[in-house]
Amino acid sequence: MNKILIFLLFISLSFSKEFDSFYIHSLESKSNNKIDGKNLYLKYCALCHGKQKEGISAPPLLPQFLKRKSDKKIYTIIKNSLPQTLMPKFDFLNDNEIKEIIKFLRKPQRDIKWNEANIINSYKKYNNNKKDLNIKDIDNVTLVVERGANRVWIMENEKILDRFDFRNVHGGLKYTLDGKNFYVPTRDGWIGHYSLENGRLEDKVRACINLRNVSLSHDGKYLFATCLLPQMVVVFDRKTLKPVKIKKVNGKISALYELYSKDEAIFTFRDKPKLYKVNTKTLKFKEYKLDKPIEDFFIDPFEEYIIGTTRHGKDLRVYDIKTLKEKFFASIEGMPHLFSATYWYKDGKFYFATPHLRKPYITIWQMYDWKLIKKIDVGGDGFFVKTHPQSDYLWVDNGSDKLVLVNKEDFSIKKLTPRKDKRYIHTEFSGDGKYAYLSIYENDGDLLVWQTDTFKEIKDYKADVPVGKYNFINKNRVFYPRLFGLSIFKEKCWGCHHQSAEAFGPPFSKIAKKRNEGEMISQIVDPNHTYKELGYKRNSMPAFKFNEKELKSIVDYIKSFKGK
Structure with missing residues (x-):
C-alpha cells in the first residue's frame, strides 16, 4: 500500500512539474511578446x-x-x-x-519545391481578341519593358503598336527568328508568349519560383528556362509551353545562350567551376570542368569564343567554344558587365566595349586578336553601352542624367542631358539605326525617341521606370554579322553600290535576288575571273582581300535585301 501511495505521489509531482513548466513557459512567451x-x-x-x-x-x-x-x-x-x-x-x-x-x-526559404505537376498546372491560356499590328518591317520592331507599370510595349520606329500588362516583368525578352512571336520572362518564374501575327498575349506558364533567363533553340522548337529556385533547367515545347525535360543542377546558373550555327546551347554557373553544353536536338546535357566559375559571359558574334569574367570580376577570360581552352586572359578591376557589351567593325577589325560595375569607366577591346585597346573614364558608375553602324558613337549611361557619347574614331567624349536631374539609362536602336530609344529611369520617367544622327527628339512617351528595350535585329546574335556588313558597306562599297537603287554597280537588292552566296563571294574576292560567268561584259570591280569574318558579314548584309 505504501508503495502505491509513493508511486501516485511521484506521478502527481511529475505532472505538477510539467504543468508548472508549461505554465511558466506560457507566461514567459507572453511577457517576452514571442509571436510566431x-x-x-x-x-x-x-x-x-x-x-x-x-x-x-x-x-x-x-x-x-x-x-x-x-x-x-x-x-x-x-x-x-x-x-x-x-x-x-x-x-x-x-x-x-x-x-x-x-x-x-x-528569412531564406529552404528546399523550395516546384515540379513538373506545378509547371503543368500553372499554364494559362488567354482569350484575347486578335488585332492587326500592321507591322511594316520586323527589323524595326522594338520591345520596351515599362517595369514600374508591369507593362510591355511593342514599337515600330517611333510608333507604339500595342501595350499589355505582365506582372513582375523585368527584362530578357526573346524573339523567335521568324519574327512572329516573342517570350516574356519574369523574375518569379513566369514566361508569357505574345504573337506578333495575332497582336495578342496568347498564354503563359510558370517554370519555377526564381528564373534567371530564357533562350530558344535555333530551330525554334524548344524554349529553355534557367532557374535559381529550384536549381534546374526546364525545357518546353515552344508552341505548347508544355515541359518536355527538367534537368536538375547543383549551382547558380549565370545564363543559358543558344548558338545559331549549330544545335547547341551553353550555360555556366556563378558559384561552380563548370560549364554545360546542351544538344538542342537530343536535349542531352554534357558537363565540363573549368578552372574558375564564370559569373557573366557572352558568345562572340561568330560563335567561336566565350568571353567571360570570374566570380569577383577581377579578370576577363576568353575560351575557345569547341575545346574550352583559355585563349586570352587579362586582369581588370571592376566586374565587366558583359551582358551589356556592344560590338562594332572598323577598318578591318572587330571590337567590343563593356561597362564595369561600380567603376566609372568603360573598356574597349579588340576581338580575335584579343587585346585591351582603351579604358575610358565616363564620369560615373554606368550599366549599359550601346552602338549601331549608323552612329559614330558609343552611347553610355553613367548613373546620372548624362548621356555620354564616346567617338568610335578617336574615343573623345561629349555629353548630352536628355532630361535634367532625371537619370538616363540604356539606349537601343531601330534595326536600320535611324532611331535611338532612351530610357529616363524614374517613376515619372520617359521613353524618348531620337534621330540617331542628329540627336533630335521625335517623341516623348511618359513611362513608369522604363528599362530594357529589345530590337529584333540588335538582340539576336545571328544578325550581328549583318550589322558589321553595314559598316563594311559604308567603308568599302558605298562609292559604287546602293542598297536598293541603281548606281555605278548593281543595287544590293538586285544582287541578293539574282546571286547565290558562292557567286557573291567569288565576285567579291576574284572579280576578274568571275565577271564573265555572271553575265557582265566587263569588270570594274576591285578584288577585296577580306578575311572569312568580313566575307560572311558583307554577304549577310547583301542577303538581307533579298525580300526587300
Whole structure:
C-alpha cells in the first residue's frame, strides 16, 4: 500500500512539474511578446502568396524579391494594403505581429519545391481578341519593358503598336527568328508568349519560383528556362509551353545562350567551376570542368569564343567554344558587365566595349586578336553601352542624367542631358539605326525617341521606370554579322553600290535576288575571273582581300535585301 501511495505521489509531482513548466513557459512567451511570424503568415498571407512564399495569385515574398523594399515599406503595405490591388488591409494586426511577419519574410526559404505537376498546372491560356499590328518591317520592331507599370510595349520606329500588362516583368525578352512571336520572362518564374501575327498575349506558364533567363533553340522548337529556385533547367515545347525535360543542377546558373550555327546551347554557373553544353536536338546535357566559375559571359558574334569574367570580376577570360581552352586572359578591376557589351567593325577589325560595375569607366577591346585597346573614364558608375553602324558613337549611361557619347574614331567624349536631374539609362536602336530609344529611369520617367544622327527628339512617351528595350535585329546574335556588313558597306562599297537603287554597280537588292552566296563571294574576292560567268561584259570591280569574318558579314548584309 505504501508503495502505491509513493508511486501516485511521484506521478502527481511529475505532472505538477510539467504543468508548472508549461505554465511558466506560457507566461514567459507572453511577457517576452514571442509571436510566431510563420504561423501568422500561413494564416493570413499563404492563400495568395503561397506556403513557400513562392507566390500564387499574388507576387512571391521570398527575400530576393524584397531586397529593394525596406521594413517600413513592407509594414505599410501589410497594414494599409496596396492601392489598385486585391490585397486586403491587415490593420487589425498589432505592431509586433507585423514585425514578426516581416522577420519571417526576410528569412531564406529552404528546399523550395516546384515540379513538373506545378509547371503543368500553372499554364494559362488567354482569350484575347486578335488585332492587326500592321507591322511594316520586323527589323524595326522594338520591345520596351515599362517595369514600374508591369507593362510591355511593342514599337515600330517611333510608333507604339500595342501595350499589355505582365506582372513582375523585368527584362530578357526573346524573339523567335521568324519574327512572329516573342517570350516574356519574369523574375518569379513566369514566361508569357505574345504573337506578333495575332497582336495578342496568347498564354503563359510558370517554370519555377526564381528564373534567371530564357533562350530558344535555333530551330525554334524548344524554349529553355534557367532557374535559381529550384536549381534546374526546364525545357518546353515552344508552341505548347508544355515541359518536355527538367534537368536538375547543383549551382547558380549565370545564363543559358543558344548558338545559331549549330544545335547547341551553353550555360555556366556563378558559384561552380563548370560549364554545360546542351544538344538542342537530343536535349542531352554534357558537363565540363573549368578552372574558375564564370559569373557573366557572352558568345562572340561568330560563335567561336566565350568571353567571360570570374566570380569577383577581377579578370576577363576568353575560351575557345569547341575545346574550352583559355585563349586570352587579362586582369581588370571592376566586374565587366558583359551582358551589356556592344560590338562594332572598323577598318578591318572587330571590337567590343563593356561597362564595369561600380567603376566609372568603360573598356574597349579588340576581338580575335584579343587585346585591351582603351579604358575610358565616363564620369560615373554606368550599366549599359550601346552602338549601331549608323552612329559614330558609343552611347553610355553613367548613373546620372548624362548621356555620354564616346567617338568610335578617336574615343573623345561629349555629353548630352536628355532630361535634367532625371537619370538616363540604356539606349537601343531601330534595326536600320535611324532611331535611338532612351530610357529616363524614374517613376515619372520617359521613353524618348531620337534621330540617331542628329540627336533630335521625335517623341516623348511618359513611362513608369522604363528599362530594357529589345530590337529584333540588335538582340539576336545571328544578325550581328549583318550589322558589321553595314559598316563594311559604308567603308568599302558605298562609292559604287546602293542598297536598293541603281548606281555605278548593281543595287544590293538586285544582287541578293539574282546571286547565290558562292557567286557573291567569288565576285567579291576574284572579280576578274568571275565577271564573265555572271553575265557582265566587263569588270570594274576591285578584288577585296577580306578575311572569312568580313566575307560572311558583307554577304549577310547583301542577303538581307533579298525580300526587300
